[in-house]
Amino acid sequence: MFWTKDILAIVLLHLSAGAHLVAAQSQTFRWSMKSANEVSNPGYTLTQCNSATIVVNDTQISNNPLSVPPYYMMSYEIGGTTSVSQIGSNASNLSWTVNHAAGSNLVLQVIDSAGNSGGTASGTFDVVEGSFGNACLPTPNTDFLSISTNTTTLTTCEPLILDIYGGGPPYTVSIIPLNYTTVFNATLSADENQYLWVNRAEPGGSLIAVVSDSYRQYAKATQLIQLQGGTNFTCDNLQSQGSQQTVARAETHLTAFNKLWIADGVFVIAIIAYIGYIIVRG
Incomplete structure (x- = not known):
């Protein structure tokens, strides 16, 4: 974009x-x-x-x-x-x-x-589709920023957990209920790649979650998450918060260049091993 x-x-x-x-x-x-x-x-x-x-x-x-x-x-x-x-x-x-x-x-x-x-x-x-062509459509985002979530249905006070992969931290999370007067935004610390949001939205509707990074790239939004439960939003004073998932980040914070370099490196090692095998046999 x-x-x-x-x-x-x-x-x-x-x-x-x-x-x-x-x-x-x-x-x-x-x-x-x-x-x-x-x-x-x-x-x-x-x-x-x-x-x-x-x-x-x-x-x-x-x-x-x-x-x-x-x-x-x-x-x-x-x-x-x-x-x-x-x-x-x-x-x-x-x-x-x-x-x-x-x-x-x-x-x-x-x-x-x-x-x-x-x-x-x-x-x-x-x-x-109509008769207005496709010139207005943006170039597809090929960056490696993505999110995953733990549920498609959320009860009052239940946590929504978002795992964030790739891109450039710090990340900003937006929780967007439909037909709602309030949108919930939070910016995580630079070392955090998971966000736990305690659901205090009105039941009976639905919401989506989106994440952007420090370069203002957006990950693909979640699917619609349905809201259910009661209207007691005290939730035992539970608070939304970010956290660090070291293993997940280490596995997914690879750029396209990193992945290509690794793939090429494995290929070169395989060729060298094969040549060595031929020399030994010869």
Whole structure:
């Protein structure tokens, strides 16, 4: 993904949090899609490389400050790529190009230039093929940053465990519930590659988790994780936290060059051994 200096600054602000601290990013404004067939409800579709019109409702929520343009769309592809796109400054006429391939399923969130959140849409959006080509699609990410998780269903107070592989630490974790006013962000310490998040999200919905590294590369997002359980969120004062998994990191922190070098080295050793065998026999 190509990052401009401005977009990088906004995303850094959006994701900022202390190590081991879950920063709950609350909703400060509302947004919706303007087109009749592209509203913030589940079951609606978006067309690959087409433009979707976004409207920000800048009516003040509680005592939160008004939103600060320009605005950005954060589109989280379930099991796939996360994209950040500037969508304009006119709150009543913003435009987002659907830069995800047909077949993708998206969770959408709008943020402003101060890193404030407009919340996530109430459902996911399916991307379908149209007549707009594929020129808008980003180059596939070939870096070795990935995450794995321990579950697809999460009960209240149950920990979600994310193992992070490759890329460049420190890592930033975002837990994103659908149709929710709060997104949970945490930045790990430089030596940590696992994150345990204690579930205090409302049951009955779902969430995804995404991870970015110090180069602002995104790992593929998790699949949807279903939420269940009660509404007692004290959880015996359990706290979310990062940790270090030394073996996992040592095995997976190889770059493409490292892996190629190792493979070539094994091949060369095999050739030398074979030549030695021929000489001894001869």
